[in-house]
Amino acid sequence: LESLLLLVLWLATAEKGLHMQKVGSGSVRAALAELVALPCLFSLRPRPGATREAPRIKWTKVRTASGQRQDLPILVAKDNVVRVAKGWQGRVSLPTYPRHRANATLLLGPLRASDSGLYRCQVVRGIEDEQDLVPLEVTGVVFHYRAALDRYSLTFAEAQEACRLNSATIAAPRHLQAAFEDGFDNCDAGWLSDRTVRYPITQSRPGCYGDRSSLPGVRNYGRRDPRELYDVYCFARELGGEVFYVGLARRLTLAGARAQCRRQGAVLASVGQLHLAWHEGLDQCDPGWLADGSVRYPIQTPRRRCGGPAPGVRTVYRFVNRTGFPAPGERFDAYCFRGMCEDHGMTLALGLVPYPQKLPTSNPKELSLM
Numbered sequence: 001l002e003s004l005l006l007l008v009l010w011l012a013t014a015e016k017g018l019h020m021q022k023v024g025s026g027s028v029r030a031a032l033a034e035l036v037a038l039p040c041l042f043s044l045r046p047r048p049g050a051t052r053e054a055p056r057i058k059w060t061k062v063r064t065a066s067g068q069r070q071d072l073p074i075l076v077a078k079d080n081v082v083r084v085a086k087g088w089q090g091r092v093s094l095p096t097y098p099r100h101r102a103n104a105t106l107l108l109g110p111l112r113a114s115d116s117g118l119y120r121c122q123v124v125r126g127i128e129d130e131q132d133l134v135p136l137e138v139t140g141v142v143f144h145y146r147a148a149l150d151r152y153s154l155t156f157a158e159a160q161e162a163c164r165l166n167s168a169t170i171a172a173p174r175h176l177q178a179a180f181e182d183g184f185d186n187c188d189a190g191w192l193s194d195r196t197v198r199y200p201i202t203q204s205r206p207g208c209y210g211d212r213s214s215l216p217g218v219r220n221y222g223r224r225d226p227r228e229l230y231d232v233y234c235f236a237r238e239l240g241g242e243v244f245y246v247g248l249a250r251r252l253t254l255a256g257a258r259a260q261c262r263r264q265g266a267v268l269a270s271v272g273q274l275h276l277a278w279h280e281g282l283d284q285c286d287p288g289w290l291a292d293g294s295v296r297y298p299i300q301t302p303r304r305r306c307g308g309p310a311p312g313v314r315t316v317y318r319f320v321n322r323t324g325f326p327a328p329g330e331r332f333d334a335y336c337f338r339g340m341c342e343d344h345g346m347t348l349a350l351g352l353v354p355y356p357q358k359l360p361t362s363n364p365k366e367l368s369l370m
């Protein structure tokens with residue numbers, strides 16, 4: 001039997017010796033600030049004459065989430081040396097190289113939203129050249145939350161609760177750091193999950209200094225007494241449904257907006273859900289009611305009279321000092337949320353709960369089929 005195997009092996013070497021094991025079409029999904037493994041597996045048969053010739057492994061980023069072509073080099077591994085391109089240092093590695101030569105899986109993280117896109121793994125040995133493509137989708141979004149009452153009015157416990165009521169959890173420092181690295185700038189001190197209070201500053205300015213006075217960074221007040229009062233940073237992970245805009249000719253009060261969503265088999269969206277929908281591409285320059293009684297709207301493409309030069313979810317405050325939710329009798333449009341039932345693609349009517357409950361985490365592949 002052994003000699004038969006050797007014969008098969010010998011015959012095989014006459015053909016292609018390098019073969020990529022395609023991982024399949026499914027994209028890799030992972031949450032913001034997590035580590036992710038982008039799989040790249042191949043098989044190598046020894047070639048007669050060229051014993052133990054090591055393949056060259058190359059990873060590049062081919063396309064960003066917005067569809068732009070990039071072809072950015074990430075790393076190259078050859079002769080037991082891994083060279084990482086500038087801009088990726090400290091965030092990528094080949095964990096099994098060179099121990100397992102046929103496994104070129106790339107470890108990437110902590111993930112940023114801007115890491116979403118298409119990655120190419122290329123393996124070259126002599127004249128043999130194989131490649132595979134791995135799409136990566138980074139889910140989740142960090143947002144600043146200020147209570148209805150006033151700026152800096154949440155204890156640590158209230159901050160946790162405020163995030164929970166908005167389909168999110170209180171953000172961990174690594175979430176805020178990842179958002180900062182993608183350009184998140186917010187000059188309001190907010191609670192984080194480790195009971196520290198921080199805020200991200202990409203452009204240091206008087207009154208809004210980064211961590212080392214004039215340099216950009218996440219300013220950190222350290223661990224605080226949980227009774228102290230601040231805003232909060234929340235992290236929303238998965239939408240598990242759809243957010244849609246309702247604009248009627250006659251605008252709606254808060255109660256009217258709640259009723260209108262219910263008539264459409266939905267509920268008013270939470271702040272976390274609107275941010276997730278924005279992250280997935282929702283763009284609507286019309287302020288609308290949300291479940292917490294705030295009024296906001298999502299902007300992808302900044303334009304005149306849509307609230308400033310950067311993309312983001314805008315908030316309509318009652319006072320010019322950016323505090324207070326609008327009075328419930330004022331009239332706006334509405335943003336509604338409809339949950340998906342993963343088994344049948346049925347609509348879940350969540351109309352009787354004041355805030356949408358956290359949906360069971362669904363299989364993203366099944367969801368995307370519907």
Ligand SMILES: *[C@@H]1O[C@H](CO)[C@@H](O)[C@H](O)[C@H]1NC(C)=O
Binds near residue numbers: 037041096100103
């Ligand atoms: C390849 O390496 C990755 C990262 O270490 C590991 O998780 C995976 O199980 C390996 N796959 C195989 C088939 O060895």
Ligand SMILES: *[C@@H]1O[C@H](CO)[C@@H](O)[C@H](O)[C@H]1NC(C)=O
Binds near residue numbers: 321
């Ligand atoms: C903002 O203005 C409102 C109304 O004038 C006031 O009640 C509130 O205390 C102010 N908040 C801050 C932080 O200045």
